[in-house]
Amino acid sequence: MASKSKRNKIKFKWTKELIFLLVGIVVLIVAAVIINLPTSASVTLEKYNTAISTYNSENSTSYNTLPENHVFKETSLDGLKNTKKSDDYTFVFYGSLKNAQFLENLSNINTIANEYDVKTVYLWFADYVENTDADTKATATYKTKVNEYNAVINENINSLVASSNGLYQSQDNFDLETYPALLVFKSNSLVFNSQTDTKEDFGDNKWSVYISSAFKYAKADELVKSN
Numbered sequence: 001m002a003s004k005s006k007r008n009k010i011k012f013k014w015t016k017e018l019i020f021l022l023v024g025i026v027v028l029i030v031a032a033v034i035i036n037l038p039t040s041a042s043v044t045l046e047k048y049n050t051a052i053s054t055y056n057s058e059n060s061t062s063y064n065t066l067p068e069n070h071v072f073k074e075t076s077l078d079g080l081k082n083t084k085k086s087d088d089y090t091f092v093f094y095g096s097l098k099n100a101q102f103l104e105n106l107s108n109i110n111t112i113a114n115e116y117d118v119k120t121v122y123l124w125f126a127d128y129v130e131n132t133d134a135d136t137k138a139t140a141t142y143k144t145k146v147n148e149y150n151a152v153i154n155e156n157i158n159s160l161v162a163s164s165n166g167l168y169q170s171q172d173n174f175d176l177e178t179y180p181a182l183l184v185f186k187s188n189s190l191v192f193n194s195q196t197d198t199k200e201d202f203g204d205n206k207w208s209v210y211i212s213s214a215f216k217y218a219k220a221d222e223l224v225k226s227n
Contacts, residue, residue, distance in 0.1 A: 045070065048106060051097040059100070064107035071113045072106070075122040077152060083122065084153075084185035089217050091121045095180030096130050102180040105207050109182070112211050116218040126179045149176045156189045167220055172196040182214045192217060 049065040056063055066072070075083065075092070083090050093109055095102035113121050128145065136142050153174040161168045171193040174183065184192035194210040 042068075044074070048072070048097070052103050052106065055100065055103050061100075061104070063104045066107055066110055070110050071118060071121045072110065072123050073120050075124050077124070077149060080122070080124060080185075081152060084190075085188045086185075087187055089118075089191075090185040091118060091214065091218075092124055092183040092185070093121055093180065094124045094126060094183060096126045098130070099180055101207065105180070105211065108207065109211055112215050116215045118215060118218050126176070129177050129179070146176050150174055153183070153190060156187075159189045160187065160191060182210050184214050184217050186217070 045066060045068060048070075052063050052065050055061060072093075080090075080092065084092075091113070093102070093106075097103065109121060128149065132142060150173065153176075157173060158168075158170050161170055168191045171190055172195055174181070174190060174193055175195060178195050178198075180194075182192070182194040183190060192214050194214070197206075197210060197213070
């Protein structure tokens with residue numbers, strides 16, 4: 001009688017060591033993927049610098065790009081409703097990445113903000129105005145919406161002027177359709193609006209004047225207290 005051979009069966013056994021090894025491998029793979037994913041900050045910076053570089057190449061300009069540690073943070077009208085109520089100064093640059101003056105002054109604003117130790121400058125984009133066609137801009141609905149936006153920004157405008165001992169000057173009402181614009185808020189009041197200064201003839205140096213005038217408020221209260 002022929003003998004029957006039996007196959008040797010090796011039973012697979014999960015051990016703690018094997019489980020830890022597999023978990024470690026998974027963790028390393030996930031970490032590698034996360035490390036190589038671009039952060040939201042790097043994606044945002046790339047968006048800004050691409051806009052600047054593209055404009056430079058198309059117009060033979062040499063506007064400076066932004067460093068990784070820039071001060072800018074994007075916001076919306078709803079975001080401004082809260083941040084402008086702060087007792088600290090809130091700095092806002094309003095405009096569009098398609099606008100030459102906006103692109104030219106991003107780096108300038110970043111530099112001056114750092115000099116005055118301002119940690120955040122909010123970028124508020126003119127999307128509503130920019131993305132609306134000419135026919136729609138002629139409608140009552142559009143004009144009503146613009147007035148609503150303006151009312152939020154101009155709320156309590158000049159409310160601090162009378163009690164400031166000369167620290168603040170009266171500002172013109174903000175106009176959503178005029179940009180770029182550099183704005184400064186304190187205690188829910190618009191205390192600086194570069195649109196007000198457009199009446200002055202500062203020549204080619206006008207944005208340097210707007211920027212330096214705006215960021216002086218970062219140290220203004222200290223100067224008042226020392227006098």
